[in-house]
Amino acid sequence: xxxxxxxxxxxxxxxxxxxxxxxxxxxxxxxxxxxxxxxxxxxxxxxxxxxxxxxxxxxxxxxxxxxxxxxxxxxxxxxxxxxxxxxxxxxxxxxxxxxxxxxxxxxxxxxxxxxxxxxxxxxxxxxxxxxxxxxxxxxxxxxxxxxxxxxxxxxxxxxxxxxxxxxxxxxxxxxxxxxxxxxxxxxxxxxxxxxxxxxxxxxxxxxxxxxxxxxxxxxxxxxxxxxxxxxxxxxxxxxxxxxxxxxxxxxxxxxxxxxxxxxxxxxxxxxxxxxxxxxxxxxxxxxxxxxxxxxxxxxxxxxxxxxxxxxxxxxxxxxxxxxxxxxxxxxxxxxxxxxxxxxxxxxxxxxxxxxxxxxxxxxxxxxxxxxxxxxxxxxxxxxxxxxxxxxxxxxxxxxxxxxxxxxxxxxxxxxxxxxxxxxxxxxxxxxxxxxxxxxxxxxxxxxxxxxxxxxxxxxxxxxxxxxxxxxxxxxxxxxxxxxxxxxxxxxxxxxxxxxxxxxxxxxxxxxxxxxxxxxxxxxxxxxxxxxxxxxxxxxxxxxxxxxxxxxxxxxxxxxxxxxxxxxxxxxxxxxxxxxxxxxxxxxxxxxxxxxxxx
Amino acid sequence: xxxxxxxxxxxxxxxxxxxxxxxxxxxxxxxxxxxxxxxxxxxxxxxxxxxxxxxxxxxxxxxxxxxxxxxxxxxxxxxxxxxxxxxxxxxxxxxxxxxxxxxxxxxxxxxxxxxxxxxxxxxxxxxxxxxxxxxxxxxxxxxxxxxxxxxxxxxxxxxxxxxxxxxxxxxxxxxxxxxxxxxxxxxxxxxxxxxxxxxxxxxxxxxxxxxxxxxxxxxxxxxxxxxxxxxxxxxxxxxxxxxxxxxxxxxxxxxxxxxxxxxxxxxxxxxxxxxxxxxxxxxxxxxxxxxxxxxxxxxxxxxxxxxxxxxxxxxxxxxxxxxxxxxxxxxxxxxxxxxxxxxxxxxxxxxxxxxxxxxxxxxxxxxxxxxxxx
Numbered sequence: 001x002x003x004x005x006x007x008x009x010x011x012x013x014x015x016x017x018x019x020x021x022x023x024x025x026x027x028x029x030x031x032x033x034x035x036x037x038x039x040x041x042x043x044x045x046x047x048x049x050x051x052x053x054x055x056x057x058x059x060x061x062x063x064x065x066x067x068x069x070x071x072x073x074x075x076x077x078x079x080x081x082x083x084x085x086x087x088x089x090x091x092x093x094x095x096x097x098x099x100x101x102x103x104x105x106x107x108x109x110x111x112x113x114x115x116x117x118x119x120x121x122x123x124x125x126x127x128x129x130x131x132x133x134x135x136x137x138x139x140x141x142x143x144x145x146x147x148x149x150x151x152x153x154x155x156x157x158x159x160x161x162x163x164x165x166x167x168x169x170x171x172x173x174x175x176x177x178x179x180x181x182x183x184x185x186x187x188x189x190x191x192x193x194x195x196x197x198x199x200x201x202x203x204x205x206x207x208x209x210x211x212x213x214x215x216x217x218x219x220x221x222x223x224x225x226x227x228x229x230x231x232x233x234x235x236x237x238x239x240x241x242x243x244x245x246x247x248x249x250x251x252x253x254x255x256x257x258x259x260x261x262x263x264x265x266x267x268x269x270x271x272x273x274x275x276x277x278x279x280x281x282x283x284x285x286x287x288x289x290x291x292x293x294x295x296x297x298x299x300x301x302x303x304x305x306x307x308x309x310x311x312x313x314x315x316x317x318x319x320x321x322x323x324x325x326x327x328x329x330x331x332x333x334x335x336x337x338x339x340x341x342x343x344x345x346x347x348x349x350x351x352x353x354x355x356x357x358x359x360x361x362x363x364x365x366x367x368x369x370x371x372x373x374x375x376x377x378x379x380x381x382x383x384x385x386x387x388x389x390x391x392x393x394x395x396x397x398x399x400x401x402x403x404x405x406x407x408x409x410x411x412x413x414x415x416x417x418x419x420x421x422x423x424x425x426x427x428x429x430x431x432x433x434x435x436x437x438x439x440x441x442x443x444x445x446x447x448x449x450x451x452x453x454x455x456x457x458x459x460x461x462x463x464x465x466x467x468x469x470x471x472x473x474x475x476x477x478x479x480x481x482x483x484x485x486x487x488x489x490x491x492x493x494x495x496x497x498x499x500x501x502x503x504x505x506x507x508x509x510x511x512x513x514x515x516x517x518x519x520x521x522x523x524x525x526x527x528x529x530x531x532x533x534x535x536x537x538x539x540x541x542x543x544x545x546x547x548x549x550x551x552x553x554x555x556x557x558x559x560x561x562x563x564x565x566x567x568x569x570x571x572x573x574x575x576x577x578x579x580x581x582x583x584x585x586x587x588x589x590x591x592x593x594x595x596x597x598x
Numbered sequence: 599x600x601x602x603x604x605x606x607x608x609x610x611x612x613x614x615x616x617x618x619x620x621x622x623x624x625x626x627x628x629x630x631x632x633x634x635x636x637x638x639x640x641x642x643x644x645x646x647x648x649x650x651x652x653x654x655x656x657x658x659x660x661x662x663x664x665x666x667x668x669x670x671x672x673x674x675x676x677x678x679x680x681x682x683x684x685x686x687x688x689x690x691x692x693x694x695x696x697x698x699x700x701x702x703x704x705x706x707x708x709x710x711x712x713x714x715x716x717x718x719x720x721x722x723x724x725x726x727x728x729x730x731x732x733x734x735x736x737x738x739x740x741x742x743x744x745x746x747x748x749x750x751x752x753x754x755x756x757x758x759x760x761x762x763x764x765x766x767x768x769x770x771x772x773x774x775x776x777x778x779x780x781x782x783x784x785x786x787x788x789x790x791x792x793x794x795x796x797x798x799x800x801x802x803x804x805x806x807x808x809x810x811x812x813x814x815x816x817x818x819x820x821x822x823x824x825x826x827x828x829x830x831x832x833x834x835x836x837x838x839x840x841x842x843x844x845x846x847x848x849x850x851x852x853x854x855x856x857x858x859x860x861x862x863x864x865x866x867x868x869x870x871x872x873x874x875x876x877x878x879x880x881x882x883x884x885x886x887x888x889x890x891x892x893x894x895x896x897x898x899x900x901x902x903x904x905x906x907x908x909x910x911x912x913x914x915x916x917x918x919x920x921x922x923x924x925x926x927x928x929x930x931x932x933x934x935x936x937x938x939x940x941x942x943x944x945x946x947x948x949x950x951x952x953x954x955x956x957x958x959x960x961x962x963x964x965x966x967x968x969x970x971x972x
Binding site for chain 2: 072
């Protein structure tokens with residue numbers, strides 16, 4: 001099933017050409033995309049995407065000291081490991097009954113805000129935008145580039161580029177102005193991160209119970225001065241993104257279909273509010289809603305819930321196409337009821353047992369190292385394959401609809417999010433408005449990333465003010481003592497950079513009895529589950545039109561890459577999936593698409 | 599560029615060293631790609647400085663790294679790796695491995711991690727296959743991060759994949775085509791500047807302008823890993839005064855609350871994490887030994903005092919308490935201004951415009967007069 005070398009194929013109607021990209025570059029982790037393309041109709045007829053990595057965190061964490069979980073789970077991901085540490089700390093705080101000192105919450109929020117600013121910038125400008133840069137478009141869509149040369153950029157006064165093509169040139173890898181500036185900005189924001197959490201990407205100063213960061217006034221000075229230095233860049237980036245994506249819709253009518261899927265979004269909330277959060281499960285509904293990014297589930301544009309208890313109880317881990325044996329029926333549940341007395345399903349992460357069963361890669365059978373997380377909708381009985389829209393899209397969407405965030409810098413209106421950034425070196429005070437778009441597609445996922453960088457920057461100003469107020473008032477406490485109980489359960493909900501992240505922990509005899517982290521990529525890139533429900537990538541790429549001007553001989557697959565990268569795939573959590581129309585392929589033997597397979 | 603401009607204008611390569619080097623970076627070990635990401639954090643030097651040829655005396659560098667590759671992916675990206683595996687790469691290459699090396703002998707027909715597919719069969723190619731093909735042909739082999747150097751997190755007790763470090767897999771006596779042992783840069787993840795500095799040294803060596811980097815018995819750069827965390831930590835003075843933090847609110851030495859700094863080879867507290875910012879115990883994060891071959895198992899549970907800590911902290915108590923008290927007295931003195939700083943009616947500073955270092959009767963004065971006679 002390699003299709004590594006495209007076979008000479010005509011473009012006759014009904015003739016499919018195999019195309020494959022394995023590994024996919026400019027993402028974290030290993031992902032391969034295997035497609036069959038109908039060049040006559042300019043559509044992706046079929047697609048499998050696979051990732052191949054199993055490390056077994058939930059296996060080797062068993063029996064370890066639960067306080068080590070934050071240090072260990074950080075190592076799941078090399079770009080957003082701190083999101084895991086934070087999420088693990090949230091889950092441990094619940095298990096140990098900790099109420100973190102407020103200053104520690106502001107410090108963690110500042111660290112996480114810096115992580116969003118860093119990660120989204122590096123991903124968007126140095127990885128995603130290579131697909132939209134002049135060097136790439138010259139090879140894939142010369143006519144679009146010619147048009148871009150003649151199209152004036154509406155945001156010229158903000159970003160300084162005269163034409164759309166000038167913006168595209170600024171993103172050329174290693175040579176473009178913005179590409180190089182983004183690398184530097186991603187270092188400044190990482191320094192901000194290191195101020196709060198010690199080191200990037202595996203934090204040193206984040207503990208259950210708080211942080212070890214020394215809350216000296218200089219800490220906040222050092223953060224603030226760096227933040228001020230990047231605000232021009234943040235404002236310019238939004239204008240450049242808007243110009244590029246608006247132009248794309250215009251230059252390539254129908255581009256809204258690239259990577260488009262039904263609006264099925266999940267966001268688990270970010271940035272705790274220390275005035276409300278006490279980490280008790282019994283009060284989770286309230287403190288979840290008090291977060292500075294609102295948790296929620298959106299189905300077809302409607303907000304289904306903002307209640308973390310609902311969200312938690314609805315999580316189901318299904319099998320179907322993955323290299324595991326089923327645990328159901330052979331193990332007793334660890335958690336039969338949650339602390340509120342609600343029954344907990346045997347397929348909930350609390351009750352999961354990971355039984356790895358490696359085998360050959362066979363797209364007709366098993367080909368995945370990841371299970372299929374789904375959210376069970378009680379009202380319809382559906383197991384929903386939620387996606388995160390690359391994280392920022394779902395975060396802005398749920399926050400906009402829920403109308404719960406109201407700070408001096410960021411306000412939710414019920415239909416949009418208003419983000420106000422103060423005056424910076426070159427540009428005046430700016431209020432940006434992210435409005436809920438018509439589609440959940442590649443361009444809108446990418447666009448929301450630039451807006452969410454602004455959201456995180458604006459929020460960090462608010463967090464700084466709150467933190468400095470505490471320090472000036474003499475409150476320097478950042479850590480609360482605790483004891484590890486003999487038996488406990490905990491869950492943590494957070495937003496990793498690319499979306500929903502939850503950690504589920506069971507303690508027995510002061511040791512980890514069960515620990516399951518659910519990062520965003522399994523949600524986004526899950527294989528077909530046991531009910532046959534396709535994962536989000538499947539919707540997004542299945543029947544997607546292609547706009548690239550190259551025929552099969554020189555085909556780069558840039559539209560498919562844009563669709564995949566818009567989800568911000570981050571594969572170290574080991575994803576492996578099947579994306580396709582569900583048509584049963586004739587099973588000869590594995591591999592199915594060998595070089596001789598027509 | 600390593601080249602001599604002669605009067606003729608001809609470019610003549612140096613006798614020793616290369617004008618062009620390719621870096622083949624594979625992060626498909628059991629990894630989180632954190633070392634690739636960390637590498638991009640370095641500004642000392644920055645990866646783009648090396649790729650753009652801004653550092654004098656380095657060869658032209660072709661970097662192939664999945665995270666930063668401008669290629670869409672797949673064969674376009676794999677081409678140089680395939681070329682090198684076939685032995686057809688014209689220029690010397692440096693192989694960088696990121697991630698633990700799994701044991702692929704224990705999973706039947708399955709695989710733990712793969713990097714591209716076999717061109718003929720379509721089966722996933724394992725990391726181990728690539729190492730077998732590329733390491734013997736590589737001019738130099740570099741292991742980036744604790745996973746690749748010593749196994750790291752994924753090789754902890756109870757792991758299902760049988761992970762190990764690169765030297766465990768290739769043999770500790772492995773030598774590359776350039777005659778170098780594996781160059782290990784541990785760290786979870788690598789400290790950005792430590793890695794880039796080591797890579798730059800290897801590149802200077804490739805250019806013929808530097809000897810091989812000096813490595814210790816665990817194949818680590820000596821100048822980076824020759825001292826302990828404690829020796830570079832600005833909280834170490836608290837240890838000397840037997841003044842220990844009891845919890846993480848404290849700015850004092852963390853050895854009683856989980857810090858392994860006194861016995862860990864690493865320069866992070868001295869160097870900071872990036873651009874001098876951040877770090878571990880210097881900024882309140884216990885050292886969990888992430889650069890060490892024994893990581894993580896020998897340092898768990900991380901938040902408890904290391905076993906050796908109780909004796910050493912007990913022994914230093916009487917000395918430290920006394921020193922702290924004596925220093926307290928001296929510090930009190932140092933905190934007082936001299937007594938002639940006042941706004942009184944008289945000057946008491948000892949002012950005397952006719953002051954000389956010694957009086958007329960002093961034999962030293964006579965000697966000076968004798969010395970100065972013409």
